[in-house]
Amino acid sequence: MQFWRRLVLTLLCTLVLTACSPLVEVPLAWFIGGYSSASSSALSATPPSDCEVTLPSDPLFVPPADYMPEPAYGFWYGTDELWTELPLDGVWASLPQQPEGYFQKLPFWSDGFWWLDDPQPSLSVTGRRLDGDAAPAIMSMASGIYAENEGSLMLLGATFPTPGCWQITAEYKGSTLSYVIWIAP
Numbered sequence: 098m099q100f101w102r103r104l105v106l107t108l109l110c111t112l113v114l115t116a117c118s119p120l121v122e123v124p125l126a127w128f129i130g131g132y133s134s135a136s137s138s139a140l141s142a143t144p145p146s147d148c149e150v151t152l153p154s155d156p157l158f159v160p161p162a163d164y165m166p167e168p169a170y171g172f173w174y175g176t177d178e179l180w181t182e183l184p185l186d187g188v189w190a191s192l193p194q195q196p197e198g199y200f201q202k203l204p205f206w207s208d209g210f211w212w213l214d215d216p217q218p219s220l221s222v223t224g225r226r227l228d229g230d231a232a233p234a235i236m237s238m239a240s241g242i243y244a245e246n247e248g249s250l251m252l253l254g255a256t257f258p259t260p261g262c263w264q265i266t267a268e269y270k271g272s273t274l275s276y277v278i279w280i281a282p
Contacts, residue, residue, distance in 0.1 A: 141260070142190045144279035148228055148262035150187025151276035161208045164248055177208045178272035190281040197235060198258040199280055205239075205251045205267055212241030212249045220251045221268045227277065228262040 144150050153172040160166070161177055168182040175181055181204060192199040205220060218241050224234025237254040244250065257263060260282045266275040 142188055142281040144187060144262065145228070148279050149277055150262075150279050151183055152187055153185065160206065163208075164206065165246070169246060174276060175206075175274045176272065179205060179207050179267060179269050179274045181205050181267070181274065181276070183276060183278070187277070188279045188281055192257075192280065195256060198256045199260060199282075201255050201257070201280075203236075203253050203255050203265070203267075204247065205269065205274070206248070207251070207269055207272070210241070210249055210251065212243050214241075216241045218251045218269065220253065222253060222255070222265065224255055224257060224263050224265045226257075226259065226261050227264050229259070231257075231259045231261065234258070234263065234265070 151174060154174075158173045158175055158180060160173055160180060167173075171182050171184045173180055174183045189199075189201055192201050194200070203222060205222075210218065218239050220239040222236045222239070224236070235256040235258075239251045239253040242250060242252050251269070255265075257280050260280045262277065263280055264275060264277050266273065268274075
């Protein structure tokens with residue numbers, strides 16, 4: 098009986114969160130930088146030399162055995178305790194633009210995280226612009242979700258007020274993950 102109550106509560110929370118967020122049904126890869134736009138100018142889509150975007154390391158991080166060894170797009174970045182998927186070139190181009198800024202979904206994984214046990218994980222994420230003045234990125238509350246190809250993960254929405262060089266820092270259960278991304282208009 099407790100299982101069914103938790104399932105119904107999780108579904109209701111997911112429904113409420115989904116109804117309150119500006120979601121569009123497109124592949125998860127579009128939100129995590131898997132696609133970049135060829136229509137963006139070469140100058141704006143290329144980070145300047147003073148924006149040291151996070152690129153694949155050698156050796157690459159490989160998640161624990163229960164997870165996909167390679168992401169669908171980009172590369173895994175982090176540790177077993179907290180990781181994400183980043184674009185190979187460190188650029189998010191042609192993000193959906195809202196009145197508040199550029200919108201992006203941020204996925205995070207953690208070994209042992211199960212979305213039904215933690216539908217609203219205590220994931221804290223911040224974003225600050227490194228190459229100019231801008232208000233901090235606006236972060237939504239994280240949700241625990243399950244995606245067939247991605248497994249159980251934590252997902253939140255981020256709105257960046259301006260394009261530019263941004264540092265994103267996530268903290269979950271004492272583990273911290275930080276990376277730099279170039280947001281191109």
